Amino acid sequence: xxxxxxxxxxxxxxxxxxxxxxxxxxxxxxxxxxPEFFLEDGLYKLTSADNHAQGxxxxxxxxxxxxxxRDRISALRVANIYERQRYRHIVGLPSVLASVGxxxxxxxxxxxxxxMRDGTMDVxxxxxxxxxxxxxxxxxxxxxxxIAVCDSNRFDTLVAIPL
Amino acid sequence: xxxxxxxxxxxxxxxxxxxxxxxxxxxxxRLEQKRIFEGAVWNYVxxxxxxxxxxxxxxxxxxxxxxxxxxxxxxxxxxxxxxCAHRGALIALDDGGxxxxxxxxxxxxxxxxxxxxxxxxxxxxxxxxxGGMPRDFAKEKHGPRKLHTATLFGLVFASLSDDVPPIEDxxxxxxxxxxxxxxxxxxxxxxxxxxxxxxxxxLYAENVKDTYHASLLHLFFGTFRITRLTxxxxxxxxxDGGHHASYTIDAPGDAKSDEYARQxxxxxxxxxxxxxxxxxxxxxxxxxxxxxxxLTVFPGFVLQQINNALAVRQILPKGxxxxxxxxxxxxxxDDTPEMRKRRLKQANLVGPxxxxxxxxxxxxxxxxxxxxxxxxxxxxxxxGGDATQTDTTRATEASVRGFWKAYRTHMGI
Numbered sequence: 001x002x003x004x005x006x007x008x009x010x011x012x013x014x015x016x017x018x019x020x021x022x023x024x025x026x027x028x029x030x031x032x033x034x035p036e037f038f039l040e041d042g043l044y045k046l047t048s049a050d051n052h053a054q055g056x057x058x059x060x061x062x063x064x065x066x067x068x069x070r071d072r073i074s075a076l077r078v079a080n081i082y083e084r085q086r087y088r089h090i091v092g093l094p095s096v097l098a099s100v101g102x103x104x105x106x107x108x109x110x111x112x113x114x115x116m117r118d119g120t121m122d123v124x125x126x127x128x129x130x131x132x133x134x135x136x137x138x139x140x141x142x143x144x145x146x147i148a149v150c151d152s153n154r155f156d157t158l159v160a161i162p163l
Numbered sequence: 164x165x166x167x168x169x170x171x172x173x174x175x176x177x178x179x180x181x182x183x184x185x186x187x188x189x190x191x192x193r194l195e196q197k198r199i200f201e202g203a204v205w206n207y208v209x210x211x212x213x214x215x216x217x218x219x220x221x222x223x224x225x226x227x228x229x230x231x232x233x234x235x236x237x238x239x240x241x242x243x244x245x246x247c248a249h250r251g252a253l254i255a256l257d258d259g260g261x262x263x264x265x266x267x268x269x270x271x272x273x274x275x276x277x278x279x280x281x282x283x284x285x286x287x288x289x290x291x292x293x294g295g296m297p298r299d300f301a302k303e304k305h306g307p308r309k310l311h312t313a314t315l316f317g318l319v320f321a322s323l324s325d326d327v328p329p330i331e332d333x334x335x336x337x338x339x340x341x342x343x344x345x346x347x348x349x350x351x352x353x354x355x356x357x358x359x360x361x362x363x364x365x366l367y368a369e370n371v372k373d374t375y376h377a378s379l380l381h382l383f384f385g386t387f388r389i390t391r392l393t394x395x396x397x398x399x400x401x402x403d404g405g406h407h408a409s410y411t412i413d414a415p416g417d418a419k420s421d422e423y424a425r426q427x428x429x430x431x432x433x434x435x436x437x438x439x440x441x442x443x444x445x446x447x448x449x450x451x452x453x454x455x456x457x458l459t460v461f462p463g464f465v466l467q468q469i470n471n472a473l474a475v476r477q478i479l480p481k482g483x484x485x486x487x488x489x490x491x492x493x494x495x496x497d498d499t500p501e502m503r504k505r506r507l508k509q510a511n512l513v514g515p516x517x518x519x520x521x522x523x524x525x526x527x528x529x530x531x532x533x534x535x536x537x538x539x540x541x542x543x544x545x546x547g548g549d550a551t552q553t554d555t556t557r558a559t560e561a562s563v564r565g566f567w568k569a570y571r572t573h574m575g576i
Contacts, residue, residue, distance in 0.1 A: 046516065047354070048356065050258075050355070051354050051355065051356070056352065056353055056354045056355065057353050057354065057503070057507055058353040058354030058492045058506070058507055058510045059354065059507070059510065060356055060514050060515055060516045061511060061516050062507050062508060062510055062511055063439075063511070064504075064508070065439050065441075067437075067438035067439035068438075068439040068441075068442065068508075068511075070438045070439075071437050071438050071439055071442065072511075074435065074437075074438070075383060075518050078382070078435055079382040079383045079435065079518065080382070080383070080518065080521055080522065081380060081382075081521075081522045081525070081526075082521060082522070082525055083525060153355070153356060153357050154356075154357040154358070154359050154487070155356065155357070155358050155359070155515040155516075156358075156359045156361075157358075157359065157360065157361060157515075157524045157525055157528065158358070158515055158516065158521040158522075158524035158525055159515045159516035159521070160516070160521060
């Protein structure tokens with residue numbers, strides 16, 4: 001990169017990269033990469049704004065280990081039946097909300113378009129990711145928590161692929 | 164009833180096949196609103212806990228009719244149509260609330276008490292001696308339609324019919340007992356989600372009664388032995404056909420059964436194991452080794468126990484080819500932290516993303532689309548014969564036939 005060198009990337013740009021890589025993995029159908037964005041005992045929950053605001057704990061998806069996320073993907077690949085479909089995530093810029101221990105809390109908005117095999121495209125979900133992000137042993141940013149809070153409480157047909 | 168005249172005739176009393184026009188016909192759909200949802204049935208509307216204190220209310224639907232369910236000052240639960248007597252606007256706009264002392268329509272500020280009685284009319288006497296309502300206008304003769312309510316084990320049901328039997332008689336002893344089995348203690352809601360399904364409401368009502376499909380469509384079930392047709396269990400069907408309870412009992416001998424493999428059925432997938440088996444770390448909380456119980460009350464209520472994942476589901480029609488399924492996940496007030504965690508994990512089994520229920524979200528749409536031009540054709544539902552009796556096998560479509568038996572009775576077709 002020439003004599004100017006490369007400055008250490010700011011936290012913000014690292015969060016942007018994390019979110020971009022996460023969205024890209026899902027949208028490319030590289031689902032096996034999805035659990036790897038989480039720490040071993042990380043939490044993923046897919047819920048709605050109403051449930052979140054009311055302190056309802058259950059999610060549409062709920063996993064408190066990376067292995068549970070892997071099971072989600074195995075089921076998606078081997079067990080569950082659904083019509084072929086893809087997502088396109090449009091992810092907003094992260095807001096860093098607070099430092100928590102060795103990690104940060106951040107919030108990022110998302111919009112997901114679902115593309116069905118026949119070409120039908122719908123806004124499938126909008127919402128925000130509420131994240132607690134830490135570095136793993138190798139210095140990579142990973143999710144200790146990622147709560148995907150959908151703005152709407154209504155899900156069309158089914159949710160096979162995670163958001 | 165013109166539907167039957169415009170379409171192929173549905174042989175009298177036939178319940179082992181349904182004509183596909185029943186999922187497509189506008190006149191039939193309208194008639195269902197009158198004869199089923201507004202007829203002599205009990206419609207599930209909410210949980211008793213949703214309206215725990217006087218002034219607590221929720222808005223929901225009976226068929227497509229918007230209704231308000233509210234706890235009155237006297238502690239009783241009232242339900243009435245969410246429709247102003249004046250010009251028909253919705254009276255309550257939110258999902259619910261608390262401390263309501265009355266309801267006021269936003270359009271012209273007509274006011275109702277918690278029983279749905281019209282109590283106040285803005286400018287009833289006019290203004291400056293001019294205008295106002297005629298002197299002979301009797302408020303007590305105007306109001307939204309009122310529904311009867313019945314509460315049973317924390318579930319609130321409503322009916323527009325004066326002829327509906329008491330809820331206990333409506334359900335019958337067996338179904339009543341199967342509800343009691345699950346709902347003996349104060350419950351605690353842990354999540355609510357809505358799933359919009361691209362199919363006629365009856366396709367879901369059938370699906371949830373269909374014990375035959377469960378282990379064939381849902382691979383997750385079969386692989387992890389949550390339920391298979393070769394396990395112990397059975398199905399109870401109420402006398403009128405409309406209600407059912409299917410169940411599976413953990414049967415230790417099942418591991419040796421190779422019927423799925425022998426028949427080459429897709430559900431069998433021996434190599435598939437969970438990386439985190441804590442998902443299925445279940446406890447026999449009802450003390451009867453019943454791992455799964457799915458119960459329906461005609462026309463649109465489901466009570467589900469899949470291991471420790473408990474939920475009620477409300478089936479709401481939203482047009483000929485659309486419906487909504489309202490999921491309410493719950494546990495009990497006295498759940499330990501371990502049990503709470505267990506329920507959160509097992510909630511993955513059900514709902515819009517459920518390992519064992521997501522397929523039900525799309526399969527109704529597959530039928531709705533598949534029968535697009537087959538209105539005069541009939542489905543085939545003859546597994547286990549043509550009757551609607553209780554059975555000790557789940558390789559039967561008895562409870563689906565039961566649905567159609569009750570449907571035809573209520574519809575008068």
